[in-house]
């Protein structure tokens with residue numbers, strides 16, 4: 001990963017380089033449409049612009065810009081949020097690309113949150129066995145997480161993200177202006193992944209959030225750009241070291257072992273970031289029970305997440321359901337139950353098959 005230094009109006013560029021794949025840039029700034037042609041590449045003629053209803057006006061604006069620049073835009077509206085990540089929606093997009101004679105040198109552009117980047121990325125990965133995709137993430141979560149790293153996918157009736165492909169983007173443009181219309185609850189949920197990046201790899205993120213947690217809860221806050229850039233750098237460094245699932249990429253799962261179980265038990269009515277928030281407190285308490293992490297770091301998780309309006313407790317009567325869900329989580333390998341834990345801030349490691357006593361002791365710390 002390399003980062004170009006930038007002033008407040010100059011875009012910041014983070015380069016993602018992973019072995020075996022072309023490198024690409026994640027650009028952060030305001031008003032980045034002029035950057036798009038370079039990412040589309042010289043061969044592009046048709047541009048399929050995949051977006052949900054919430055981004056319709058912005059998609060119409062981009063359609064005009066693209067047409068004025070000589071491209072042939074094809075605007076494809078998809079269902080909102082998780083409903084987009086459905087085989088029937090992907091199949092409709094494949095037909096639309098087919099009817100438009102979309103070729104290998106044409107490009108898919110996604111404009112939306114992680115659901116849109118996952119769906120659009122999957123369609124790009126599968127159309128003609130792979131065409132270019134450029135992501136224009138519009139949620140905090142999609143900017144710092146979903147749009148980077150090349151994971152794409154859709155859901156099936158049996159579970160989330162069960163079908164997908166690794167398909168790194170040709171580029172990612174994070175226009176910070178798009179965060180202004182995001183509902184506050186979605187913004188705060190995305191902050192959980194920013195906090196995660198802080199605990200696993202960049203303590204300056206924690207200091208920035210703690211210096212003004214009320215400001216941090218809104219994209220108008222004083223440190224938004226630096227927080228987004230730092231969280232992107234963490235994700236980019238991790239996926240640059242290791243694109244596929246093995247090895248260091250697993251540290252991005254901090255807080256996610258219990259977090260995914262909470263989402264499942266709640267039948268996905270909880271926001272992802274809220275579940276990960278409780279999951280991080282749990283992982284910290286578990287590391288402390290295992291004698292690996294100082295209690296003051298557990299307390300720092302609680303105070304920061306609470307100040308950001310993220311939850312740190314969950315129902316005390318759900319341990320059996322959660323532990324069953326954790327054992328079937330696809331991210332646990334074989335029969336072992338794996339947690340990413342901290343030995344200290346910025347130093348994550350793996351805890352495999354913790355002693356049952358530690359698991360329940362840590363649960364007592366998040367139970368209410």
Ligand SMILES: NC(=O)c1ccc[n+]([C@@H]2O[C@H](COP(=O)([O-])OP(=O)(O)OC[C@H]3O[C@@H](n4cnc5c(N)ncnc54)[C@H](O)[C@@H]3O)[C@@H](O)[C@H]2O)c1
Nearest residue numbers: 052054081113114115116138139141142146151178181182
């Ligand atoms: N591929 C990956 O590596 C990866 C990583 C993390 C999460 N994900 C996936 O990301 C998805 C969640 O992403 P998300 O939290 O961005 O949710 P989302 O895509 O569902 O977006 C949240 C809501 O905000 C709306 N929205 C998006 N941008 C907006 C804007 N600028 N203004 C107003 N409304 C806007 C959306 O229409 C939606 O209703 C999940 O499906 C998850 O599996 C993927």
Ligand SMILES: [Zn+2]
Nearest residue numbers: 193256272276
């Ligand atoms: Zn996550």
